[in-house]
Amino acid sequence: MIAPAAVRGATSEVGPLRTVLLHRPGAELRRLTPRNNDQLLFDGVPWVRRAQEEHDAFAAELGSRGVEVLYLDRLLAEVLADPAARAELITAAVDDPRLGATLKRTAAAHLADLSPEDLARALVAGVAHDELPGARGLSWELMARGDFVVPPLPNLLFTRDSSVWVGDQVAVTSLAMPARHRESTITAAVYAHHPRFAGAEQLYDASLEHLEGGDVLLLAPGVVAVGVGERTTPGGAERLARRVFARGLAHTVLVVPIAQQRATMHLDTIATMVDVDAMVVYPAVASSLVAWTVTADVTPDDDDTTDLVVRGPAPFLEAAAAAMGIDRLRVIDTGLDPVTAEREQWDDGNNTLALAPRLAVAYERNTVTNAALEAAGIEVVRISGSELGSGRGGPRCMSCPVRRDPL
């Protein structure tokens, strides 16, 4: 029996969206340079003011459709009034093998002196070498002048990846790329300490096998697809499967191998739901995608030891339809010809955010995919993303649904 998520959480990708967690990009994007953008997982150096305008327009579209927008940096500043949360996050910020003990101590003392708002800014934007008054120690002396004592988190923008709600429980994820590890310390602290989330059950945590929210798709109530590739490991998918079964949050997990490359870093870069029975899918992979269907052997009663039944591989679209209990999953193609499809997939044409069945937010630049969506009966809310897109993420990546109405 799959419990409906009422007050918090989500059981699908398309149930009416009521509350969403966003992060408005700020000073952390100003840290990007041509020297560090690759390591920080951006494909360029965005124009920050324009990125903020694009993000504000995205948030305004959500707000005008009745979606409550929560901002991660505001929740973070609020929890940083709590000494326990401050201590946790300061320790995590300086827990870096590049720093010697003296620099760790100086950096921690500097952060501990900041107000909650300034500390929130420093945790997100990082602390540059020359921003640490009175710093001493060998590792500070030998650090390159342009380097960071606490590296910035420009990918916090992509709130989908560092936490994901499955039913009424929240999974703080275990991010694979070093540039993103510290993001989950922030989401973990917000969910653990903010009164807004009091009582929320934690489904996953950052100490476990790699699992990123962009790889987790709630295909239908009780059916979760997990992409396994550059970011999420088979071990992460297995752990999540056991936990969602043990807690009655799903009856089937479809594990979907995806190519380990930047263009397809998460499952949501190649497929997203736009209706209860329809997905926009990158046609270059649609027919070759497979899924392993995972279920529980007996009624599960324990988080991490349930015996799993694994069947497959079978064509993804068929396995998904069978698990969802429908005849067929309708597919809308990205692009039209292979070159347009490749361009629009790269520019997050597949990465739509459903606000309700047949209503989705998409980047305006993917004109061919958006026309195909409309031809299939999907209303498209277009937003611009010329600067936001330089981080290689679209509307779905930039949003973590905290509450969707049950279908």
Ligand SMILES: NC(=O)NCCC[C@H](N)C(=O)O
């Ligand atoms: N779900 C997603 O596909 N998120 C986009 C993450 C982009 C970010 N620059 C990254 O490489 O992790």
